[in-house]
Amino acid sequence: MVSNPTVWGVHMGVHVSDRPIEGGYVGIGWLAMGDLTKIGASREAFKTALVAAYPDKKTGAIPVDAGSMFKFLHKIKADDIVVYPSKFDRMVNIGRFTGKAIYVPDDHDEYPTHQKVEWLGHFPRDEFSQTALNEIGSFLTMFRVRRHANEFLRKVNLMGDGTTPDAAAAQADAQDDIADDDTATVSATIQAETSTSDFVIKRLMKELSGHQFEELIAHLLECMGYTARVTPKSGDGGVDVIAHMDPLGFQPPIVKVQCKRTTSQTSRPDVDQLLGTLGDGEYGLFINLGSFARGAVELERNRAKLRLINGEQLVMILFENYANLAPRYRVLVPLKQIFVPDLTQE
Structure with missing residues (x-):
């Protein structure tokens, strides 16, 4: 060696x-x-x-x-x-x-x-x-x-x-x-985006408990126009947050959310557990700070009522709704706006 x-x-x-x-x-x-x-x-x-x-x-x-x-x-x-x-x-x-x-x-x-x-x-x-x-x-x-x-x-x-x-x-x-200058500019843009994602995920891992992470997800869903509530800490059957568009939650669709505050891979059996809770007019949303194993990703492709959100995607949702976050979450994840080249317009 x-x-x-x-x-x-x-x-x-x-x-x-x-x-x-x-x-x-x-x-x-x-x-x-x-x-x-x-x-x-x-x-x-x-x-x-x-x-x-x-x-x-x-x-x-x-x-x-x-x-x-x-x-x-x-x-x-x-x-x-x-x-x-x-x-x-x-x-x-x-x-x-x-x-x-x-x-x-x-x-x-x-x-x-x-x-x-x-x-x-x-x-x-x-x-x-x-x-x-x-x-x-x-x-x-x-x-x-x-x-x-x-x-x-x-x-x-x-x-x-x-x-x-x-x-x-x-x-x-x-x-x-x-x-050349253009290549260096692309590099700086990618580096800024990646470093910010790393910062956000590390802060969420370090500063939030599992239940507090669920509360953040419920708040993000409310920023996106849903009414959301966190389920009791025990006996939730794998469902951590329930979200719906009508104020009382009687009208479908109902979104059942499982939150996993982990940066490792989430396996298919974990996702299967969430699917097992769904009834008529209900959809499953699984959110983590890491990624999903191949079996879980393949399951999502074949189930119209299932959506998986990994850490990178969650950070993008947080960016999009940052201005509407409650002050305690903006303190938790302090960010300021900068302008970088939009590589999608090349």
Whole structure:
């Protein structure tokens, strides 16, 4: 075992499911370039191939993307460590690279160039310092984790010796990371949004009990136009909040809400319990601060009366209704408005 392993960060898209975790790999895309393993083992070769495949790519982004591809295919070594922050479930996945890169063509895989990984652990984001999360929030697809490498290594019972790479290697990596102004702007926007989500979720976890979290959810629903009440602490049958549009709650639809103040994954049996409480004209809403297992997500797709809200979605609902929150909740989660580029309008 390497005493001071190199720690890499890898980003994949927000729409990637748990396939990399179950399949034991991380991957990169650039589909128009085909099999990246056939490109010559130099940064210049990747730059040339990138320009040929994407002639409209901005000049400043070429060395950045080419550098990411070159590192992924030719700098990673067996026993190096990978930190993969998966966007779909807000987990930080840490593993060990096992061998060389391979090309796995698949119509359903946007990231067909794989590096095989032995996963060592999967952790909620709130178990890491915010500065460590900021470092792995890099806008790059492939990057070195330097400042907080030991924090990630300790989570999987590994520990480096604290040394840093030589200056020449660090400078070569830094040169690849230079981006144009537009790319840097996108990076700043994503970083601001991610950091704010991390802050909100950590505050809710730290400052609220389970019952207080239920009260917050009821209040949010009232801000959205519902009449909501929290059920008694015991004997709720898996239903924590009941919401309805008419003041007395006699007219359907009735929304039964289960709240789970956790940043881990919620399993399908937990969601099944909520479904079991529904009668005619009743709908189920399950809210947590983490994510949902694949079985629960598949269940939602097949049940028109079920909606799952994960931590990221809950934060967005809180943002949308922040101006209407009661003062005690604005004190709990103190935010101020800033303006960032709207990437959806690109």
